[in-house]
Amino acid sequence: MNNHVVLYKKLSAPLMQRLQAHTEVTLIDDPKSAAGLACLRDALHKADGLLGASLKLDAALLDLAPRLKVVSSVSVGVDNYDIDYLTKRGILLSNTPDVLTQTTADTGFALIMATARRVVELANLVRSGQWTQNIGPAHFGSDVHGKKLGIIGMGRIGEALAQRGHFGFGMPILYHSHSPKPAVEARFNAEYRSLEDLLKEADFVCLTLPLTAETEGLIGAEQIALMRPETIFINIARGKVVDEQALIDALSNQRIRAAGLDVFGHEPLDKGSALLQLDNVVATPHMGSATFETREAMARCAVDNLLSALNGERPANLVNPDAWSVKR
Template sequence: MKPYIYITRKLPEEVLRPLLDQYEVEMWEDENSSVPRDILLEKAQKASGILSMLSDTIDKELFEQSPNLKVVANLAVGYDNIDLAAANEKGASVCNTPDVLTDTTADLTFGLMMAAARRLIEADRYVREGKWKSWSPLLMAGMDIHHKTVGIIGMGSIGEAFAKRAKGFDMDILYHNRSRKPEAEETLGAKYADLDELLTQSDFVVCLAPLTPETKGLLQKEQFQRMKSSAVFVNAARGPIVNEDALYDALVNGDIAGAGLDVFEKEPIDEHHPLLSLKNVFALPHIGSSSVETRMEMMELCVSNIRAVLEGHIPNTLVNKD
């Protein structure tokens, strides 16, 4: 009997070809919704491998009910949706997809910052709604990016890739991270700052930190009030790092000028989300790594990791190395 692999989203068949001959593979076929919890638990009970998404909760309950489970391959860099302690207790490998999406996510983050600063989405709507009647000197005037100060919260690989793009726009780069990055300081001219200093000095504050117990809820009312009233906040990391009520109040009260958001506390959001009622908010549906090339490479890495574990080898991107 072939080992069974469950995939929690529909993926292209060509990506799965290396698995189809050796294993029994089943996917959740609805592209527009997450696999329901009861179905995930049911499928996990017989699975040797699971290819999961960041929105799937792979917790202690699931591991305890899955006697054959050897590997969980998460289609994301983050893996806070997976209970690592339970995986270790089970002896199951947990894998993610770092590195392959670094540049793609940095591109999107920089684009989101530009869109927020130069009001690109708002200007597009202005034209489409037939409001453009004449040229005027300050029509849809936004903020310059070049020669401004950007503060990066989270100087991992994506943060450094973003900083490279900022350097190309002659931006002054501050960063806050749990450890110093001497190489980035030397090659990019980035300067380490504590969080308060970064918030008060930056024209753009860009969050690219991982979600950890230390970063969850990091940005509250006090942090937004320390920012410049002309500043733009960008979050392409994880939603729970930010208190969204505090962000909403900061935008309404004029504590900051605008926000570009690719992530939210609870996803997906609907059209009634309070932040979407504000004209100075630019929102995307968590598409930081969403280029065709990168997503295909991420899927291929997940497939490779599953095969490696089930064939008795060490996977390329093992999270729980201990």
């Protein structure tokens, strides 16, 4: 048991026992606190592997880990990591795709339904005792079935969202991706659109793409202005893909109908955010993969990736394959 793992995310008892059976483990509680970060910095000098999520690991921090072989992220997104730096050092980076695809798509469709039918707003009306008569046009929502579902980023989650819309709700599927996807078009009768045309045509605009240098700020005031007043905007990707202030302006002035947001430019969302003052916003706490089953599956996948790498094997979910050749 020569490998040492620094764990900055709590695991279930079975997974913790498995990890401890093969490695020495240092668990860092609350790594985002000053005390937790200090403990992490102190532990990095002996780390052969890191396992965790939701913590930005930059070069200045990882320079403290000269023995590091692998970073196993309990996530799909890898925007918290300097991939070029890791690759140059031959440090493997792994993530947990696939296991959260269906659950995150469920969340996306929940936001579609909640915004279109004004579920949160009207539930609060009942809870506050203001439901005193049958609701009228002032509280009507929008149909979902048969409406055009526009998906920006047709990866695993985008496909799962298209499946729900096409087969479950009879929605015509429009999509924009870095390239056309004939298999998706055949399966869902989907139609490829330029970003501009999708924004003009879709009744629901849903973001499911990763945050990269190319996608940061992809949806700004100019793009939002292309949407129609009836458009509902859904983001289950990353908050920084969107100019949040431009979105607030559009929602405040009813230039688009509503937004369902599970991600934000800064998380947790500030209590003073204007988004929280708008009735036409459904805001959830980055809960896309937050079910008992999926979070356990993600953690299990991350442990598998980590142990494979420490055993000298190529992890199943290697993000930076060039690091494998550097390592070897």
